[in-house]
Structure formats: structure tokens, C-alpha cells
Amino acid sequence: MGDGTRHIGTAERRERLALRQRLAGAARAGSPEEVAGSLVALHGTDPSTVYLAVGARLADAAKTVGGTERALYEDGVLVRMHGMRHTVFVFPTELTAVVHASTGRTVAARERSRLVRNMAEAGAPDAAWLAEVEESTLAALSRRGQATAAELARDEPRLKEQFAYAAGKSYEGVHTVSTRLLRVLGVEGKVVRGRPLGSWTSSQFRWAPAPEHPELDTGVAQAELLRRWLEACGPATEDDLKWWTGWRVTEVRRALAAIGAEAVSLDEGTGYVVSGDTGPVAGPDEPWAALLPALDPTAMGWQRRDWYLAPELRPVLFDRSGNIGPTVWWNGRVVGGWAQRPDGEIVWRILDGEGVGGGAEAAIGAEAERLASWVGTTRITPRFRTPLERELSA
Structure with a gap:
């Protein structure tokens, strides 16, 4: 910046x-x-991303599955629900109110309006009818504790009603009230994803009542979410913050001002950290390797990723929608990818060999063995598949 603002380089x-x-x-x-x-x-x-991301970061990876299930479904200290960018996340239950007020309410209003409009266009019952079904559905879910959409439809048969969607258009179809309504209730923070019907990799799940939480002021909630994220991920640019939160740039700037964020210089321009976090940090004592899953929060944490991911690796590590696949890390940068074969073997490939010697390959191999040890007989296929993952797993 040339004004005395501290520069934080790629290494730091x-x-x-x-x-x-x-x-x-x-x-x-x-x-x-x-x-x-x-x-x-x-x-x-x-669903598998949650467990794989946790396992990569636990000192005792053997506790991954049991510990994560306990935190989600027994102790209730973690919750899986809609959050930033209209995406499903797992986050500490204490953040339910913050996430809902900072990112959920705007999306929820839009989703409910769209549902009511789509039903009206199809000649389906009106908003008053929908409100009755909603009240009955939430009461049934409260009685059951957790339930699938099919189970709730046995208690509230109107959930089975169907209506035409986008008639006459290339993407026309038939929607069921249960599918659309439960999605809206999820975005509104009234219901959350409960236990899966199968193993920890299953995409089929039960619904559960959302944890009770206060209604916070949007600005206050946005400031708190941004503060927490910068503590974990700072420094970050405005583009990074806008992308991760899904907010307008005016909201990002308002939240930055509210927390007193400090500007720093980055290789790609101006970045921000929380107040008091501009000083140098002591790095890890030892080199490190990691095998992170598809959609891992670190790999997907920033919009501008050149400081840890070489642009030339993107064609094989991302799908066409911009979802990152399983990645191999060495000392803070992506150097390759990994996959699981049908027989359970964890295989990996180095794509960027700069600075990756025998010691690095040994460390990466040890991480692959550590992953295999707790995954056991479970087979993992990422929901969004990438060219390298498909090749390695074949």
C-alpha cells in the first residue's frame, strides 16, 4: 500500500x-x-465432507465418526442447517441465531415468496392453506422428535399434494408440497437436518426441530459472523468476504467497520484482519501434510486462492460448477489430489512437485494410512466428482 500498512505475504x-x-x-x-x-x-x-474434514483435523482420528455423531445427534452442540450462500453447513449450535440473522432471513423471505407464487401459478391452494399445513407439520415433527418427509406426510397428508412448476418451460415439472415446504422451513431456521437413514455417508436424512434461538439484529449478527470468520481465516479480501458470506459488498463493509477490522497489504491487494491481528505469527514447528475432502472448508474458504492453489491445477481438481474435489496439501498449499478405490485403498497423486521431496511423500503417505485406518470398510464417493478423483478411483 505504501502507507506503512503491514504486508502479509504468502508464506505467512x-x-x-x-x-x-x-x-x-x-x-x-x-x-x-x-x-x-x-x-x-x-x-x-x-454428508461425508463433514466427517472427513473433522478427521483430518483430530489428534485422534479414530474418534471421528462416533465423536461427530455424538456432537450432532446426542449432545446437540453441532447443527446441520442452511447458512451462507444458501448452502448447508455444520456449525456450532451457539451460532444458530447468528447464522440465521446474518444470512438466512433474506434468503428465507425470497424462498417463501417463490413457493407461494409457484403454487398460485399452478392453481394450488393459497398461502392460508399452506400456513395450516406448516403449523400441522411442525407440530407433528415436535411430537416425533425426528422424522422423514414420508413419516410427516402420514401425520399431515396434505404434504403429499403436488403442483405443476414452470408449466410450458423447458424445466417444467411436478413438485410435492413436502419437498418445497420443508426446504423453506429449513432456510427459515425452523427445522434442521437430523440423523441420516443410513451410515455417515448417506444423503438421506430425517428432519428435526431447529434449536431455539433468539432473533438477532441483522447488522449485529453480520458483525459477529464476520469477526469469527476473520479470526479463523484472516487476512481476507473484500471479494473473499463477499463470496463466503453471500452478502452485498455494502453489508461486508458495514460489518468490517462494526468490528474495527484492520487493513493489511496482500499480494493481491488490500486484505483485512480482526483488530490486533496484524502482527507476525509463529508458524508450525514441523512440516505438515493433509488429505482434505471435496468441499473442505479450507480449500473452499477464499474466493482468491492463488496463494495456496496454483491456477494450473484447477481443471483437474474442480468440477464444472466450481466445487473442489479431494486435495493433497503440503505445508500450506495444494500439491495434488486423492481418491478412494472400490477396494478401499486411498490413492493420491502429486501434481505440483515444487518442494515436494521424499520427506513430503512419506508424510502424505502416512496421512493416507491414517485416513484409511478410521474410514475402514466405508466407501466414499464425493457428491461432486472431479476429473482427477474419477481417474484415481477407477
Whole structure:
């Protein structure tokens, strides 16, 4: 910047990432809730991502499945629900109110309006009818504790009603009230994703009542969410913050001002950290390797990723929609990808060999063995598949 603003270079950003993202060996966490608290949110669109992201960061990876299920479904200290960018995340239950007020309410209003409009266009019952069905559905879910859409439809048969969608258009179809209404209730923070019907990799799930939470002021909630995220991921640019939160740039700037964020110089321009976080950090004592899953919160954490991911690797590590696949990390940067074969073997490939010698390959191999040891007989296929993952798993 040329005005005395401190510059944080790529090397230091990678050191911050190693420690704050719980990836270096000495920085690993003791529990899944500690992992989620450190990262703010874990991508939950693909259920297996949550467990794989936790396992990569636990000191005792053997506790991954049991510990994560306990935190989600028994202790209730983690919750899986809609959040930023209209995406499903797992985050600490204490953040339910913050996430809902900062990002959920705007999306929820839009989704409900769209549902009511679509039903009206199809000649389906009106908003008053929908409100009756909603009230009855929430009461049934409260009685059951957790339930699938089919189970709720047995208690409230009107959930089975269908209506035409986008008649006459190329994407026309028939929607069921249960599918659309439960989605709206999820975005509104009234219901959350409960236990899966199968194993921890299953995409079929039950619904559960959302944890009770106060209604916060939007500005207050946005400031708190941004503060927590910058503590974990700072420095970050306005583009990074706008992309991760899904907010307008005016909202990002208002939240930055509210928390007194400090500007720093980055290789790609101006970045921001929380107040008092401009000083240098001590990096990890030892080199480190990690095998992170598709949609991992670190790999997907920033919009501008050149400081940890070489642009030439993107064609094989991302799908066409911009979802990142399983990645191999060495000392703060992506150097390759990995996959699981049908027989359970974890295989990996180095794509960027700069600085990756025998010691690095040994460390990466040890991480592959550590992953295989707790995954066991479970077979993992990412929901969004990438060219390298498909090739390696074949």
C-alpha cells in the first residue's frame, strides 16, 4: 500500500492457515466441536465432507465418526442447517441465531415468496392453506422428535399434494408440497437436518426441530459472523468476504467497520484482519501434510486462492460448477489430489512437485494410512466428482 500498512505475504498466510485451520500436527483438535468452532462452519452439502474434514483435523482420528455423531445427534452442540450462500453447513449450535440473522432471513423471505407464487401459478391452494399445513407439520415433527418427509406426510397428508412448476418451460415439472415446504422451513431456521437413514455417508436424512434461538439484529449478527470468520481465516479480501458470506459488498463493509477490522497489504491487494491481528505469527514447528475432502472448508474458504492453489491445477481438481474435489496439501498449499478405490485403498497423486521431496511423500503417505485406518470398510464417493478423483478411483 505504501502507507506503512503491514504486508502479509504468502508464506505467512500459509503459516496462519496451518495453525488456525487445525491442519499442522501440533494444532490438531481434541473433538469435532473444537474443529467446527475453529473453522466457524463445515460444508455439509455432502454428508461425508463433514466427517472427513473433522478427521483430518483430530489428534485422534479414530474418534471421528462416533465423536461427530455424538456432537450432532446426542449432545446437540453441532447443527446441520442452511447458512451462507444458501448452502448447508455444520456449525456450532451457539451460532444458530447468528447464522440465521446474518444470512438466512433474506434468503428465507425470497424462498417463501417463490413457493407461494409457484403454487398460485399452478392453481394450488393459497398461502392460508399452506400456513395450516406448516403449523400441522411442525407440530407433528415436535411430537416425533425426528422424522422423514414420508413419516410427516402420514401425520399431515396434505404434504403429499403436488403442483405443476414452470408449466410450458423447458424445466417444467411436478413438485410435492413436502419437498418445497420443508426446504423453506429449513432456510427459515425452523427445522434442521437430523440423523441420516443410513451410515455417515448417506444423503438421506430425517428432519428435526431447529434449536431455539433468539432473533438477532441483522447488522449485529453480520458483525459477529464476520469477526469469527476473520479470526479463523484472516487476512481476507473484500471479494473473499463477499463470496463466503453471500452478502452485498455494502453489508461486508458495514460489518468490517462494526468490528474495527484492520487493513493489511496482500499480494493481491488490500486484505483485512480482526483488530490486533496484524502482527507476525509463529508458524508450525514441523512440516505438515493433509488429505482434505471435496468441499473442505479450507480449500473452499477464499474466493482468491492463488496463494495456496496454483491456477494450473484447477481443471483437474474442480468440477464444472466450481466445487473442489479431494486435495493433497503440503505445508500450506495444494500439491495434488486423492481418491478412494472400490477396494478401499486411498490413492493420491502429486501434481505440483515444487518442494515436494521424499520427506513430503512419506508424510502424505502416512496421512493416507491414517485416513484409511478410521474410514475402514466405508466407501466414499464425493457428491461432486472431479476429473482427477474419477481417474484415481477407477
